[in-house]
Amino acid sequence: MDVALGIDIGGTTVKSALVDRTGALIQKRSVRTESSAGHVKMAHDIAAMAKDMSKDLPDRCTVVGAGAGAPGPVEGRMLLGAVNLGWGETPLAQAIERSSGLPTVLLNDANAAALGERWAARSHGGDLAENLLFATLGTGVGGAIIVNGSLLNGAHACGGEIGHIPSGKSEKRVCGCGNLDCLETYASANGLLATANNLFVTNQVSAVPTCEELFERVKAGDRLATKALDDTIDLLARALAGIINTIDPEMVIIGGGLSAAGGTPIR
Ligand SMILES: [Zn+2]
Missing domain, CATH: 3.30.420.40 (ATPase, nucleotide binding domain)
Known part of the structure; x- marks a missing residue:
């Protein structure tokens, strides 16, 4: 074997x-x-x-x-x-x-994950997706794009790096790539935590040290925690919608630790 x-x-x-x-x-x-x-x-x-x-x-x-x-x-x-x-x-x-x-x-790890997920989807009875958008939400925001059955690696091997799409926000959050306010600085675990803690502090509520505790507050129905999560999902959804309208995929896969945190925040 x-x-x-x-x-x-x-x-x-x-x-x-x-x-x-x-x-x-x-x-x-x-x-x-x-x-x-x-x-x-x-x-x-x-x-x-x-x-x-x-x-x-x-x-x-x-x-x-x-x-x-x-x-x-x-x-x-x-x-x-x-x-x-x-x-x-x-x-x-x-x-x-x-x-x-x-x-x-x-x-690239996100590209490898996208190929694996695509293959796994077929092995569970589906057709092999020819056009696919893969996003991974965790410490950072990664991604991969498959078009016409091939990975989109790009001119500088940076194709599918959706974490560095400009978020449209203007808080001047510094991204690991050197730019300001990339999607990753808002839609990653640390980004979500920063958004929530900004809201908490502004409203004289105690900050949370981890995403786990943030999701506890969301589960308990906390208004500010829920707003932070909703705002984050909205930013992410807008970025993904832009890509979906560009490449017309038959499948979108969202993975990474944050995608399943606290139940299913991304639906
Ligand atoms: Zn960046």
């Missing part, structure tokens, strides 16, 4: 998993991200996880290849940069391939 190695490189952890051809999870591991030690060390960590997981595989199983998602723009086999990792241009696919001995495909 053929088995594939999936790798998710994040700013905090590097996760890896072995999956079969149906996408079923066989094994998973994670290690703390040590980006300051460099990409070769990370590739060794990934190879070590793969080797460790392979030990428990039945004899007839073979790991045939690896697919890695990285938090930055990817062109071909090169990670062009990753702010979260403090890396510039990095030959990451080559390093993973050398360490693990597995043929390796490298993609």
